[in-house]
Structure formats: C-alpha cells, structure tokens
Amino acid sequence: MDMPDPTLSDLGWRASFSSQLREDERGDELCPARVMAVHRGWIEVAGSGLAGMIPSALPSAEGAEDRATVGDWLIVDRARLEPVRILDRINLFKRQAPMDKRRLQLIAANVDTVFVVTSCNHDFNVARLERYLVMAREVGVTPVVVLTKADLAAQPQEFVDIARGLQPGLQVELINGRDPGSVARLAPYCGKGRTVALLGSSGVGKSTMINSMRGSTDIATQPIRENDGKGRHTTTVRQMHRLNGPIDGGWLIDTPGMREFNLPEAADGIAEVFDDITAWTQQCRFTDCKHVSEPGCMVQAMVRSGTLSPARLQRWRKLVLEDAGNSRNTPRRRLGSTNAVRRNKTNG
Ligand SMILES: Nc1nc2c(ncn2[C@@H]2O[C@H](COP(=O)(O)OP(=O)(O)O)[C@@H](O)[C@H]2O)c(=O)[nH]1
Ligand SMILES: [Mg+2]
C-alpha cells in the first residue's frame, strides 16, 4: 500500500528536539531522523527525505545508554548514511537483560503513552500490573491499562474495577483486540506524532490489537497454548508501527513479551504507584521503621484500621526489597527514596 512519507511532525518531532540542533545539523549533510526499527547491527531510520537502513554503531558510545533504540531521534550523516549522535531523550524504557542482569537492554525512547496490556483471564495479575505501572511511572510516562479479551470473560467489568482500584485516576480501557470497532476507543491516546508503547506479557494480545488499530494483518500473532494460557514469543524485532488506517496518526511500539523482568531502578516509580503507603511511612514514629511490629508504625495502623490490605502491603514490600537489591548493583542511583530509613526527620 502506498502512503506518503511521514513528515518530521508526523514522526513526532517537537520543540525539545529542535532546540538541541546545532546550526550544521539542519542542512543537507546532517539531519534528524527517528529510529523506526532495531535489528542486529542495523537500524531503520526515517527523517525528512530520508528512509532506510543504516549501521547502528555510534561514534562515541561509552555508556550503556549510548545505543540507539526504537523511538530515538538521531542526527544522521546523509551522505555516509551513518548515525552521528543521539538527541537527548524525553524518556527511555529499559530493563535488565534477562540473561545477564548487569547488562541494560534499551526498549524504547521518547514515548508519550504506555499501554499496559493484560487480558481478562489467567494473565490478569495485580502484582504484575503494578510492576508495569511502576515501570511506566519510573520512566515518567502516563500509563493506560488496556484489558483485552473482554469477549472471553463472563464478567469483564470485574477486571476493570480491580484495575481502577489500583491507583486513583488510573485510566483503564476494556477491549476486544480482534474487533476494530472496539479498539477504536484507543484512538484518543494516538494521533499525529504521538508514540504509544505497549507493555505486557506474551499472549495477552498486543500484536492483535496493533493489527486492529492499523487495519492490517501483517504482524504475526500467535495462538496461546491452551493448557497454561501463556503465549510464545513471536515479536523479535522492535519497531514503530505507523497508524494511518482506522486510527489515523501516531505510532505504536510493540515490546518483547516481558513476563519476567527486573526493574533496573524503580524507587520513584514505586513511590508513585504506592503513594499512599509512601506517605504513611513518613509518619511512623521511628525513621528506620520496618513497618512490621514497631510501636507507632503508621503503616501497620492503616492495616489494622482496614485502610490498607495486607496483600497490597506485601506487594509493596516485595518491590521495595527487590529495588534495594537491584540498586546495590546499580552504583549510579544507590539510594531509593521510598525507604523511610533514609528520611531526614525534620518535624514532629
Ligand atoms: N477472543 C480474543 N482473542 C484475542 C484477543 N486479543 C488477542 N487474542 C488472541 O490471543 C492470542 C495471542 O495474541 P497476540 O496478539 O499474538 O499476543 P501478544 O503476544 O501479546 O502479541 C491470539 O490467538 C489472538 O488471536 C481478544 O481481545 N479476544
Ligand atoms: Mg506479539
């Protein structure tokens, strides 16, 4: 199907990138281009009058984040077809590599909204949902919970109610990913130049909803294994999918199925997703309160009064402990901010 090449603003170009350009980066030799897809050793880029594959290696790649990932804006040398530098990102999704926890894997950059996708069946898991929400908040991107397979659940509204209850104001959308009429409700999150990343386990229906949103069938979907409801991983290359069909304008980024992932650093995200508990920890009598059985523990008081469920406290504790463990391996940001031990008590 023929479609006009996207303009820079179609691609998501905005003032915060413009302001980073030097005089010589607006011309014929050097120009901005967005990373559309990442392959082994190669990246696909698109800019004004520029579209194609270039090598992914950057001249000054020192840190773990100095690699191009999907959604990045690069300065590209038009004649040599080589990347010159990465423009400062608005945000960056990353995770610890599954095989090697010390290695960082970059997932997507410059994302406007993240769809946290889960289905109205056995994949639905509050703890996992919260981990994805922590990830989105940590990165600073607004999450929207998308519940798929509404058509398969007897009482889909029950899933919606549980998801809505996770955080005040959390946006939750219920869809049948196979039905274009149903996915149309996601259009307000898309639109010209907007980038949406999809996070969620394999098999929840990410590729299916992308196909329906685009009015295409070209993204491989995979039937889930009947016995355990878990999907196999079909998404290998990470790429931006252009919306210019039923939903017109914007980009979707599918991510690898992340049934298991470790948050590299998550203190801020945890504090946001569990802002109620975080606030209570500030009111405990002791600054190093472990919130177990200390006198004057506000968190335990909230459990006793029925305001905080023990299960939610448990999920919070698990994430905080995990983050403390991860932060030890990440020298750059050793100190989490969710932990009351580190609070400077100035009042009371
Ligand atoms: N009934 C129903 N099936 C769906 C829905 N969304 C996805 N599926 C099916 O679930 C399976 C996994 O979907 P897929 O898009 O490959 O999941 P992904 O791994 O998240 O990309 C496929 O067989 C889809 O047809 C939905 O909303 N309703
Ligand atoms: Mg998929």
Ligand SMILES: [Zn+2]
């Ligand atoms: Zn306490």
